[in-house]
Each structure stands twice: as C-alpha cells, then as structure tokens.
Amino acid sequence: MKKSKAFFGYSILALVIYVVVQVLLTTGMLDAYYENILITMCIHIMLAVSLHLVIGITGQFSIGHAGFMAVGAYVSAIATMNFGLPFPIAILIGAIFAGLAGLLVGVPTLRLKGDYLAIATLGFAEIIRIVFINLDYVGGAAGIVINQMTNWTYAFFGVVITILVISNFTNSRHGRGCISIREDEVAADAMGINTTYYKVVAFVIGSAFAGVAGAIYSHQFFFIQPTAFNFLKSFDILIFVVLGGLGSLSGSVIAAILLTVVSFYLQNFPETRMIIYSAVLIIIMLYRPTGLLGTKEVTQLFKFGKRGGSSA
Amino acid sequence: MMEWLQQLVNGVSLGSIYALIALGYTMVYGIIKLINFAHGDVFMLGAFIGFYAAIRWDIGFIPALILAMVICSIIGVIIERVAYKRLRGATRIAALITAIGVSLFIEYTVIFFRGAKPEAYPELLKESYIDLFGASISSKSVLIIAVTIVLMLLLQFIVHKTKIGKAMRAVSHDADAARLMGINVDNTISATFAIGSALAGAAGVIFGVYYTRIDPLMGVLPGLKAFIAAVLGGIGSIPGAAVGGYVLGVVETIVSAVGFSLWRDAAAFVILILILILRPAGIFGKNAREKV
Numbered sequence: 001m002k003k004s005k006a007f008f009g010y011s012i013l014a015l016v017i018y019v020v021v022q023v024l025l026t027t028g029m030l031d032a033y034y035e036n037i038l039i040t041m042c043i044h045i046m047l048a049v050s051l052h053l054v055i056g057i058t059g060q061f062s063i064g065h066a067g068f069m070a071v072g073a074y075v076s077a078i079a080t081m082n083f084g085l086p087f088p089i090a091i092l093i094g095a096i097f098a099g100l101a102g103l104l105v106g107v108p109t110l111r112l113k114g115d116y117l118a119i120a121t122l123g124f125a126e127i128i129r130i131v132f133i134n135l136d137y138v139g140g141a142a143g144i145v146i147n148q149m150t151n152w153t154y155a156f157f158g159v160v161i162t163i164l165v166i167s168n169f170t171n172s173r174h175g176r177g178c179i180s181i182r183e184d185e186v187a188a189d190a191m192g193i194n195t196t197y198y199k200v201v202a203f204v205i206g207s208a209f210a211g212v213a214g215a216i217y218s219h220q221f222f223f224i225q226p227t228a229f230n231f232l233k234s235f236d237i238l239i240f241v242v243l244g245g246l247g248s249l250s251g252s253v254i255a256a257i258l259l260t261v262v263s264f265y266l267q268n269f270p271e272t273r274m275i276i277y278s279a280v281l282i283i284i285m286l287y288r289p290t291g292l293l294g295t296k297e298v299t300q301l302f303k304f305g306k307r308g309g310s311s312a
Numbered sequence: 313m314m315e316w317l318q319q320l321v322n323g324v325s326l327g328s329i330y331a332l333i334a335l336g337y338t339m340v341y342g343i344i345k346l347i348n349f350a351h352g353d354v355f356m357l358g359a360f361i362g363f364y365a366a367i368r369w370d371i372g373f374i375p376a377l378i379l380a381m382v383i384c385s386i387i388g389v390i391i392e393r394v395a396y397k398r399l400r401g402a403t404r405i406a407a408l409i410t411a412i413g414v415s416l417f418i419e420y421t422v423i424f425f426r427g428a429k430p431e432a433y434p435e436l437l438k439e440s441y442i443d444l445f446g447a448s449i450s451s452k453s454v455l456i457i458a459v460t461i462v463l464m465l466l467l468q469f470i471v472h473k474t475k476i477g478k479a480m481r482a483v484s485h486d487a488d489a490a491r492l493m494g495i496n497v498d499n500t501i502s503a504t505f506a507i508g509s510a511l512a513g514a515a516g517v518i519f520g521v522y523y524t525r526i527d528p529l530m531g532v533l534p535g536l537k538a539f540i541a542a543v544l545g546g547i548g549s550i551p552g553a554a555v556g557g558y559v560l561g562v563v564e565t566i567v568s569a570v571g572f573s574l575w576r577d578a579a580a581f582v583i584l585i586l587i588l589i590l591r592p593a594g595i596f597g598k599n600a601r602e603k604v
Contacts, residue, residue, distance in 0.1 A: 055405075061408065063412075108589050109588070114404040114405070115345075116543075116588055118408055119536075119540075119543070119584065123540075123580075123584045124585065126577065130574070130575065133574065134575065235412060238412070242409055246405070271420050271424040274416055275417060278412075278420065279417060281416070282395055282410055285399070285409050285410040285413065286398050286399070286410065289402050289403065
C-alpha cells in the first residue's frame, strides 16, 4: 500500500519534470545548448545508475563500464545507419548486445575478486575498444558519423526506465541476494545464495543499461570514435558512483547531475577538471570512504525515527 | 633468422622496461596488498626528470638516471605518506579508488603545468650498431638490458642481504607479527615505496632514451602492462615480475612483428585474462587457500 503510494508520487514527479522541460524546450526558453546539457546529464545518470548496480549493490568493482557503453553506441549506430532501423529498436538492440558483452565478460571474470576483477574488467574494456579500432566496418580509429536522433524525450525516458528497473531489481529478492554478496560473499554463499548467478545477473543488467546510455550518446553527438570510450570514460563513470555513495541510487543520480554541471562549466579547462575530479576522489576516499550518502537514499535522510542501528 | 634475433632483442629491451616497473608493483602489492595505480605515473615523472635534467644541465645518461631514481623515490614516499598511509585499515575498493585518484592527479597536474605536448628526448647515448650473426643490434638495447640487469641484481641484494630487505620480507609475510618483533612497519613500507619508485624512475629514463618520445600520459599504458607482467609472474614475487616483464615484452614484439601491430595492446590484456582465469597465482606464485 505504502510502496504503491511512493511509486505513484515518483511517477507524478517524473512526469512533471518531463512536461516542464519539454514545454521550456518547445517554447524556446531553453536553447540547444541547455538541451545538450540536459541530455548529457541523462546519459550520465544512466551510466552512473547502471554502474551503481554493479559496484554499489553487488560490490563487484568494475572499471570497464565504458566498454559496454561503446558496444551499445556502436551496435545501435550500425542498426540505424546501415540497416535503417527506427531509433527505439536500435536502442533495444544496443542494450541487448551490451548485455551479451556483459555476459561474455562477466562469466569468466566474476570469479575474480577485488583488485583482480577491477584489472580484468579494465582489460576487457580496452580489448572492446581495440576491436572497434580494428574494425573497418565501423570506420576504425576515425569513427563513424551518425544522424542525430536523440531528443529530450528519449533521454528522459531512458533514465526513467533505467532507474525503475534497477531500483525494482534492488528491492526484489534478487537484489537482496546481490546486497548479501556485497556484505559478505562467503557468508552469502554459505546461506545458499547462488553468488555467481547473482553477480552475473547484476553485471549483465548493468552492462545492458550502459548500452542504452551508449545508444543515446552516439545519436546525440553526430559522431563516435573508439577513443571516446577509453578508460578515462570509465573513471568518469566511477567517480559518479563513488562520490554519490557506494550503494546509494539517489546518491549516484545526484552526483551525476552535479558533476555534469561542473564539467560543463570547466569545459574549457579540461586539466583543471581532471585535477578537481582526482582530488575529490582522493579526499572522499580518505575522509568518507563510503561516499557522500553511503548506502542511504535521499528519502531516508528525512526519516529520523528509523535512524541508527542499520547504519553499518 | 637474423630478423628474429633482432626482434628478440627489441622484445627484451621493451621487456626490461616492463620488468623494472613491474618490480615496483609487485613489491608494493606484496607488502600492503595495494595495486599502486600511480606507479605508472612515477615512471612518467622519472622520464620527465631525466629529460629536464639533461636539457638544463647537459648531463649524461648515468647521472640523469641516478637523479631520476633519487627524486622518484622521494615522490614515491610522499605519495605513500600522504595518500596511502591512512588507508591501511580501509577496504580494498577504497584503496584502489584512491590509487586511481592519485594517478589521475599526477597526470593532470603535469599537464596543467607544462601542457600535454610530447617532447623529444635528447640523445643521451650514442647510437651505434653491433653486428651479431648478421643481425644489427643497437648499442642502446645492449646498454639498456645491461643497466636493467644491474638494477635487478642490486634489488636482489637489497632484499636478501640487507637488514631493510629482511624487514621488507618480514612485513610482507605478516605485518602484525613483524611489528611484534620490533620492526618499524611504517618505515619499512616507505622504504619499499622508495625502492619501487626509484626503479620506475630508472625505467622512465630508459624509456625516454630508447623510444625518444615522452608525454604526460605515457605512463598509463606501460603502467597497466607492467601490472599485467607482475600478475603474469605471480604478484608479490620479485623474480616473477622480472620474468613476467620479459615474457610480455617479447610477446608484444612478436605480435607486432607478425603484422598485428594494431592488436599489440590487446595481446597484453588477453594474456592477463587468460592468466587470471587459468592460473591466478601466476607463474611463480603460490596458491593460497581462502580462509574465513
């Protein structure tokens, strides 16, 4: 009862945001520059939330997220440009292929733990990128030109679907399984949770939504090339999740919005941006290793009665 | 045949650089179980220190090498004291993210102060060719391999014959027990960082002399590959890191030589994934059972 009320509230909120921005865009109060910022923000939110599922909820430290984004971006671009498929279907195909790539990468690497997993995912992401560099079909290192098809509607509903699926997954029985793996993998295993299965499922879902983000990204910027998906991109996504809080969905959304705005202001000073990013990363880890919100959600901050006890 | 010999020498020269960086990775990992992502950037700093020293004061190869090693070891200790020391009790993920942060911080601070443009390394060594069984081998490669071997023997001596080396081995075996035995763990860890960073600095100068082109992001890929070399040899094992570095260097050179130069970078990552799946402990590593 209470849950459906909350869901209803969030749906209204999402609809209001969508309509207000859409009206502002059609009346021309927000010009193309702001539309670009808003769409970039949506792409970053999708990436942050999908990585949040892998790192924050399941506790599997992956730093190769840009690789799956690249798969989604390229596959959807091929679908629209070479096969003439409509954009929504191209997004779906991009997501499916990114998810398959996630499955392919996840099954062997998720047996590894911690540092090794991080390096292996980084390695896979680099291999994906090198494959695209060597594929002449998609333009190799020069990249491909793509028609712009993304608009605010696609980007926004991409975000809504991403958040909806991932938050429902987190609150489901499967999500609890994933959280138990994050807390203590050995104990979860001993309690009869199929840890490998849940790790792979979370990884595949995360990769698929990175693919959605990639599809929307590639159809926004006219042009993609493999260097756009190098591991600096993965680190960019990582910092959203880390800053927001490892395990907090709303935290990663807020961090993605905040850092998108910051990076647009620092667009002309890319070095300064990276220095600030890295300093923030270090300071957060030294003084608040769980990120700004920890595993809490924003809504929990207003429920004082329930605090304490479960803060660990 | 001649060509293969030449490629082998090229591979071993490249492998020497990987091996020197990998030694630092493996020592630090052995002692505090941290992948020091910033290690590749210490390597980059070493290259730049050698470069500026050679340009400003017109010094030769060996003085530039020693200067880079000394300054890099100081930088390594500063990184350890400022960023990593507080993280001793933190989770592995927190330590790893900090290391990534330090790495990016060093790279972009260097870009901020001097721009991202690459530099051409000054000619510190006279290039001449030695004729060996019909293959012409650069004197640079020979000297580089020799310097690497000298440094490795020096490291082997430090680790096995000196007091600080004994302390390092004790701390990497069991830090708490070492502390109970009166070993100053903090200083030992700092010493490990100093030695590892000095080797990375040396690798930087050698890289500059051999490949003659340096830039602020040059440490990223060699850093990752040196880590792969350390994993290949068995992380935590010093001879393993050396062997892993040479194997990786030779494999990469062969991949390029048979005409897949664009796939060269992928080869290292394929090796990494294969070794992690088939034999995660590496060539020289011991399999440790997980205890609860």
